[in-house]
Amino acid sequence: MLELHDITAGYDSRTPVVRNVTLTVAPGEAVGLLGPSGCGKSTLARVTALLHRPDSGTLLLDGEPVRRWRHRAPRAHRTVLGVVFQQPRLAADPRLRLTDLIAEPLRATGRRDEIPHSVGELAAAVGLTPDLLDRRPHEVSDGQLQRACLARALVLRPRWLICDEMTAMLDASTTAALVAAVENYRAASGAGLLAVGHDQLLLDRWCDRTLHWDDLAVGAKTKPDQPTR
Numbered sequence: 001m002l003e004l005h006d007i008t009a010g011y012d013s014r015t016p017v018v019r020n021v022t023l024t025v026a027p028g029e030a031v032g033l034l035g036p037s038g039c040g041k042s043t044l045a046r047v048t049a050l051l052h053r054p055d056s057g058t059l060l061l062d063g064e065p066v067r068r069w070r071h072r073a074p075r076a077h078r079t080v081l082g083v084v085f086q087q088p089r090l091a092a093d094p095r096l097r098l099t100d101l102i103a104e105p106l107r108a109t110g111r112r113d114e115i116p117h118s119v120g121e122l123a124a125a126v127g128l129t130p131d132l133l134d135r136r137p138h139e140v141s142d143g144q145l146q147r148a149c150l151a152r153a154l155v156l157r158p159r160w161l162i163c164d165e166m167t168a169m170l171d172a173s174t175t176a177a178l179v180a181a182v183e184n185y186r187a188a189s190g191a192g193l194l195a196v197g198h199d200q201l202l203l204d205r206w207c208d209r210t211l212h213w214d215d216l217a218v219g220a221k222t223k224p225d226q227p228t229r
């Protein structure tokens with residue numbers, strides 16, 4: 001299970017942007033989280049991806065409480081959690097060819113021998129041709145770069161995937177291709193998904209269930225995971 005319990009987070013402790021959020025994703029489940037721009041979805045996604053320390057609350061990954069959050073997620077956790085952000089140009093090192101971008105997590109975890117096979121397989125899965133793999137980020141489109149970022153997020157075969165507005169900047173056909181690549185990976189691996197976004201049609205089609213931000217960021221409202229008193 002991926003479990004968030006009563007998470008409050010923000011950028012100064014007096015005015016949290018995430019308030020008392022509780023939600024769970026079961027193994028293999030795809031959960032959408034829908035909310036308008038600016039409501040705090042990315043902040044919650046970064047808390048879940050171990051990149052932003054919450055002010056209070058608990059995050060459990062397969063029963064283990066998380067104790068460390070860092071600007072860069074602890075390496076060991078990247079085999080557990082894969083993350084794709086909205087803006088691939090902020091997430092991708094501009095110096096790396098796409099092939100090295102995808103391979104970097106394998107290199108960083110001492111699994112160089114897996115690089116040729118895994119990069120080839122993932123490039124095909126996300127629809128990147130060999131000529132694109134040789135280019136650097138400024139030589140490809142946003143959609144092509146996001147395909148590489150998704151491949152990078154999958155290369156350590158994480159049990160959980162967090163997609164934060166993964167397709168918000170992309171056209172319909174690239175969106176469909178990336179969602180299909182995620183779903184193929186999930187079908188093969190049994191990974192769970194938290195997909196954050198503002199497009200209800202997309203999340204409803206993609207996910208097993210869609211949660212609405214206003215029902216989570218409770219304050220006085222009822223938490224969906226708890227019985228009404």
Ligand code: ADP
Pocket residue numbers: 011017035036037038039040041042043044
């Ligand atoms: P969403 O993903 O729903 O658009 P965000 O989590 O990005 O929402 O932002 C929620 C609120 O937190 C916004 O008011 C935003 O301006 C603020 N915020 C986001 N990132 C930062 C930051 N690094 N420093 C200060 N405030 C931030």
Ligand code: ADP
Pocket residue numbers: 049071072073074075077078081082083091108152153
């Ligand atoms: P390091 O160079 O210390 O190994 P990382 O490889 O952990 O640093 O981080 C490199 C990039 O990967 C950063 O831009 C970071 O935002 C992103 N990142 C962090 N956590 C994850 C994750 N769980 N999955 C995928 N990418 C991540």
